[in-house]
Amino acid sequence: MCRWLAYSGSPILLEELLYKPQYSLINQSLHSRLGVEPTNGDGFGVGWYGVDRTLDAALFRGVGPAWGDPNLRELAGHISSPLFLAHIRASTGTPVQHTNSHPFRHGRWMWVHNGAIREFPKVKRDLVLAVDPALYTSIAGSTDSEVMFYLALTFGLRENPVEAVQRMVGFVEATGRRYGVEYPIQMSVGTTDGEKFWAFRYSSEGESRSLFFSTDMTALRQLHPEVEALRHISAETRIVVSEPLGELVGAWQPVPEATYGVVQKGADLMAPFQPIAP
Amino acid sequence: MCRWLAYSGSPILLEELLYKPQYSLINQSLHSRLGVEPTNGDGFGVGWYGVDRTLDAALFRGVGPAWGDPNLRELAGHISSPLFLAHIRASTGTPVQHTNSHPFRHGRWMWVHNGAIREFPKVKRDLVLAVDPALYTSIAGSTDSEVMFYLALTFGLRENPVEAVQRMVGFVEATGRRYGVEYPIQMSVGTTDGEKFWAFRYSSEGESRSLFFSTDMTALRQLHPEVEALRHISAETRIVVSEPLGELVGAWQPVPEATYGVVQKGADLMAPFQPIAP
């Protein structure tokens, strides 16, 4: 479906993760190894906070394949960020257009998704009706992923992110099942407010899209000697990815089924994810 | 705002109307004379029925300016049609994307619009909720124009087009006024089922976007000696346009305020347009 990557740590040029690693995200756009689809050529996006984090995130999104976009290549070589999300899209049916490329943004928040709400056309109206009317007109595109984001915002993402996502998933599952959908949701989701970063891995059928956390910087530096920048970054730096950027055993820790993680100052956190029924 | 054109009559190459006249639609994309905005560079589209009219209309839509699109130029020089709609867009705020370019199509029907639903973000949710749930998921873009189309379909466009558009307008006006919008709607609209063609000119404030019918083929041939094809077309041929394609006095008949017209086999029709309140 899609692939995504989140980085939190010492500011680095985007290209250090988007282009340089052996199985970089841009390489995955053409040849994903773990994805349902090997090609993710239906648009892309990157959202980054500045070094001082005073402004909301900047977004750069495109509608063609990431692998050939000259502007993405340029920007990645000139923009440094301490916290960024990148996404490459393989459409599950909705149009390839700017407003359907991830990340989605609302105020300080960004959101990326890999997966699908199954039989989305059947349930879309009910889901959209449940979005807070004050948020409704901020929905700019037509994807299931963006509706998930606005449902999560409706359910309190800005106050209690984990509970809000659990309620969103519970609501999507309840709605889907009302329409006879056996496994209503499949997802890995990344979201951030510019300070912390949350990752979620879940699916109704218990076979979720892959998701990995970088373990520790020692292992990661060993994995990517070609990535000069990794040598200089802080021990707290974390990378979360749909699939590993290289092959060294032990460097990437798979996120278990039905689990969420929080990347934050101090100790990170990983805990079971449990949908909350409406 | 936008500009549009409808043609019904003997099959002609699209370029005869899109490119060859002095003030052709493509010329209007760069230099409209009567529009609110002189430039209509935010996408374009053309929808045409084949000579045998057995298939639904074909759509070709783009997101760049019409004046420089090499594919539109190619197609216009190779495709003949007895009934087509063309549209050039100047966005009033919604994104420039394929799904927001006119014509919109649903089954046999096509729809083009010039104008706006005022303060659309305020009223959008209420309008979309009134769309028949069975039609809801066919809404692909984010424009006011497409919502007008699906409301008209909901109100019976396929059975009684004039009444359906009158009910749509009445509903949009009632909704807008509930939110304090003084003049909720401004429009010229063209719609067709592949047999007949309907044009509507209306605005809440009584100062609607311009709209013109070609009068008769004798005058029109005199107006456009440069358009060879006009010499060979049937007397029943009609062109409806946002602004005249040339300057000969008497060739173009302005559609009066609050009026609709029907282009059909036999005598055409023009009559007052009266919104029907919900």
Add this chain to the structure above:
Amino acid sequence: MCRWLAYSGSPILLEELLYKPQYSLINQSLHSRLGVEPTNGDGFGVGWYGVDRTLDAALFRGVGPAWGDPNLRELAGHISSPLFLAHIRASTGTPVQHTNSHPFRHGRWMWVHNGAIREFPKVKRDLVLAVDPALYTSIAGSTDSEVMFYLALTFGLRENPVEAVQRMVGFVEATGRRYGVEYPIQMSVGTTDGEKFWAFRYSSEGESRSLFFSTDMTALRQLHPEVEALRHISAETRIVVSEPLGELVGAWQPVPEATYGVVQKGADLMAPFQPIAP
């Protein structure tokens, strides 16, 4: 690198070959099985002659992946042609832009290419200088493929197509070798004047890109029972493709190394291809 398809025979809707077969060209844009690259997402194009063949070919070319292009899907479902070329591109380094998408066209002629002139930046200037100055300004893009076309035109493509292509290849090989390139050219090429169609398979190293001719209509109809249109087409109909559209043994005849073929009224022709040194 790329994939292409040529059709000559009874007029059919483009979609019969571009979308409906099991391994259709559009399917190959995402998952080619025989190509050097599985993904051909760097633009596409189709060029077709009308049923009466009086006009030059029409071109529709795009810069995104063919698999998701809504305009290509529309046109393929509405345009019939007795002779058309289609191409999906995987760039070997030159930019993804309209003017680099195949087919290329000059007057009545069209040209598609799969392969590469090796180390093209080294030899480009010498090759371009050899193009007839009267043709020079017709070169609109920056690909090796288009330079091959204009060299072939310079060497007499319109008068003696086979000899012209042989001289073009001989010239490219001589030029490349002067710059130390061991295997200067790799190609399958298709070209047509709207009446006949020529296909060429050749590479300096003797391991050319795959190329197949459809054998006879009886076998092909058996191969594609899902393609209704094949039942009604003439016995002279021929399809030439980079890779077979389905799997029935015997339906597709591989073109041997260093061979060209001519599709024409009456008996087709296949003969050895021999570069002519300058």
Add this chain to the structure above:
Amino acid sequence: MCRWLAYSGSPILLEELLYKPQYSLINQSLHSRLGVEPTNGDGFGVGWYGVDRTLDAALFRGVGPAWGDPNLRELAGHISSPLFLAHIRASTGTPVQHTNSHPFRHGRWMWVHNGAIREFPKVKRDLVLAVDPALYTSIAGSTDSEVMFYLALTFGLRENPVEAVQRMVGFVEATGRRYGVEYPIQMSVGTTDGEKFWAFRYSSEGESRSLFFSTDMTALRQLHPEVEALRHISAETRIVVSEPLGELVGAWQPVPEATYGVVQKGADLMAPFQPIAP
């Protein structure tokens, strides 16, 4: 034809000049007042050096109209630069494609142009042949503007910019006249190496495209009280534009016919421009 802007001074967000002024460059893309064409919707670009100027300039270029590009809007609000060029294009015939959008870049150098080489198809081959073969393959697009850049590089732009541009213009004029072109060149040109900035105003007929220097910061701050950032910038800051960004008398100094200017540390320079015949 086109419009451009150059900024050199205290680092500011790009949006301070691209979007905020009354007649900002983005506003000019839709409604230029002094240009030959009021609409400049055929692509755009911005090239900027980072605050530390250690990297080559970054380029962001697009093919649609600047006024509606969501990525340009995002980047302009997040990227600060002490030296940048921006350009909006109105094509004089060459394709609208990424490689034809300005600025052009070669190593440390960038180049923008407004105007035309007249009857470019006639003279293009002779001009391109005069480009240093080592530079030839760096020509990525098909515009006259880029050929002017590579001719200037050939004639020593990196060593002696003024003389190189004078020799380029002399060569273009001599070549054009050999083909019977009365007024071979029309131009305002901006170029920079990341340290200094050079502007040129010249045309064979002595009626060149308009060009203006900002006079001094006191006047400019008075002109743009709405531009908060101008209050904080250094006295050495300079803006060079195709047309003034506002209307205060005395704030903008027209560059005289056949003149060049240099923006640099210490006193700037303005002097007569005289083509050097080959």
